[in-house]
Amino acid sequence: MKICPSCRKTYTDDGLNFCLEDGSVLTLANEPPETVMMNQARFTDPNTAGQPGVQSSFGNQGNYSMQPKKSSKTWIWVLVILGLLGLVCGGGIVGLGVFLSTIDTNTNTNSTDGPTPAPTRRGGTPTPTPFPRNQVQSIDLNEWVRENSDFGNTAFRNGEFFMSSKKKGYYYVVAAPEGYKTEGASSTVVLRNVDGADSSLGYGIVFHSNPTPLQKGYAFLIDTKQQKYRVVRHQPGKEIDVVNWTSSNAIKSGTDENTLEVRDTPERIELYINGDMVTTIKNTYGFKGGVVGLYTGDAVNIAFKDLEIVK
Numbered sequence: 111m112k113i114c115p116s117c118r119k120t121y122t123d124d125g126l127n128f129c130l131e132d133g134s135v136l137t138l139a140n141e142p143p144e145t146v147m148m149n150q151a152r153f154t155d156p157n158t159a160g161q162p163g164v165q166s167s168f169g170n171q172g173n174y175s176m177q178p179k180k181s182s183k184t185w186i187w188v189l190v191i192l193g194l195l196g197l198v199c200g201g202g203i204v205g206l207g208v209f210l211s212t213i214d215t216n217t218n219t220n221s222t223d224g225p226t227p228a229p230t231r232r233g234g235t236p237t238p239t240p241f242p243r244n245q246v247q248s249i250d251l252n253e254w255v256r257e258n259s260d261f262g263n264t265a266f267r268n269g270e271f272f273m274s275s276k277k278k279g280y281y282y283v284v285a286a287p288e289g290y291k292t293e294g295a296s297s298t299v300v301l302r303n304v305d306g307a308d309s310s311l312g313y314g315i316v317f318h319s320n321p322t323p324l325q326k327g328y329a330f331l332i333d334t335k336q337q338k339y340r341v342v343r344h345q346p347g348k349e350i351d352v353v354n355w356t357s358s359n360a361i362k363s364g365t366d367e368n369t370l371e372v373r374d375t376p377e378r379i380e381l382y383i384n385g386d387m388v389t390t391i392k393n394t395y396g397f398k399g400g401v402v403g404l405y406t407g408d409a410v411n412i413a414f415k416d417l418e419i420v421k
Contacts, residue, residue, distance in 0.1 A: 112136035115347045164254050166284040167323040168261040168275055169349065223343070223352055223394030238387055239375045241296035247289075247419040249402070254284055263411070270413040271404075272304070278408045281311050281349075283323040285403035292317040296420040297402050298371040303334045304411040306364045311407025312340060315417075317372045317379075318396030319344075319403050326397040328352065329405045330370055330381050337361040339388060341381065343395050353389055360386040 113120045114129035115137055127136055251271035256264045262282035265272045275282035299315045312331030319327030324344045332339045339361065341353040360383040362368050371382035378390045402419060406412045 112138060164284060164286060165322055166256060166259075166262060166282065168280050168282045169324055169347075223392045238382075239373055239380055241373055241420050243420050245421045249286065249290060249417040249419075251414060251417055254404075256284075262406075270415045271417075272411060272413050273404060273406050274411045275406055275409050279311075280409070281405060281407035283316060283329075283403060283405050285316060285319050285321050285323040285327075286401045288321050288399065288401060290401045290419055291399055292319075292372065292374055292402050292419065293396075293398075293400065294374055294421060296371060296373045298369060298416065298418050298420070299404070299414055300367055300369050300416045301412055301414050302367045303365055304413050306335060307408075307410045308335055309333055309406075309408040309410040312338075313406045313410060313412045314339075314404075315370045315372060316403030316405050317374070318393060318400035320397040321401050323403060324349075326395065327400055327403075328379075328391075328396060329403075330372055331405060331407075332361055332368060332370065332383065334361055334363055334366070334368060337363050339381075339383060341389070341391060345395075352391055356389070358383060358386075358388050360384050360388055 112124065113136065114131065114134050116134040117129065117131050119129060119131055129136060252266040254264065254271060255266050256262065259276075261276055261280070262284075263272070263274045263276060264284075273282065273284065297315060297317055301313065303309075303313070310333075312333050314329060314331040316323070316327060316329045325346055326344060328341060328343050330339070330341055333355070336355075336357075337359070338355045338357050339353075340351065340355045342349050343352050344350075362384065369382075369384050371385075373380040373382065374393065379393055380387050380390050382388065402417065404414055404417070
């Protein structure tokens with residue numbers, strides 16, 4: 111028996127790979143849940159007394175794949191042929207267009223909130239949106255340490271917050287309380303890959319996130335070894351690419367420190383690496399009143415510091 115991870119509808123046909131309701135990839139009904147939420151840790155901020163504590167979650171990237179399985183391509187060709195037959199018989203143009211649109215929205219290509227053209231200065235250089243430092247929230251990452259976690263490792267030493275998932279193929283995410291909103295703000299963090307290790311998932315800053323991680327929000331991630339970045343968004347049980355892995359000379363390689371910045375403006379979200387704007391996206395799926403957070407993947411040890419929100 112198979113089950114849809116989104117609508118939870120079950121199917122007895124083992125040859126069926128996609129949900130007939132929403133197109134999600136089906137999983138075996140006896141598989142464990144894809145996301146496990148952890149207990150809250152208390153977090154006290156003098157400016158937001160009484161706010162709920164920092165929360166963290168982990169997920170398995172393999173279980174969240176949005177790519178259709180190879181066996182499903184047969185159905186695509188069958189439906190294309192049927193569409194072409196409809197064209198020959200007349201009246202099939204609209205039907206074929208609807209089908210092709212459906213195929214596009216069910217694959218793991220860039221989302222509708224993907225890269226948007228940025229205003230440019232003379233010579234084609236993107237024009238950044240300035241953020242004066244009128245109001246600065248500096249986050250004490252020492253308060254984010256979680257002891258005896260089954261899913262992630264955290265520690266605080268010499269002004270740095272060390273964080274990693276405990277297993278390769280998994281990512282570990284921590285989100286701030288409601289007081290640390292990223293809307294209309296510039297959110298920055300400095301990070302370094304402690305051992306210069308490989309990570310196919312990346313590591314970086316979370317923004318516009320539900321205070322309960324991995325329910326709704328974005329993550330801006332880099333891989334210093336490959337000098338690449340990507341942007342993803344989350345919904346329950348899924349990690350969806352917004353910007354696929356892209357090479358950038360703005361990334362300092364190896365164990366060097368890199369500064370990631372997210373500038374939320376009314377028109378777009380600007381994403382910076384070490385002061386250079388590398389891409390922009392639309393805020394289509396962000397959580398209203400979303401918060402900042404941190405993301406690490408593939409059991410790579412990342413040191414974070416200077417997590418700030420500027421408005």
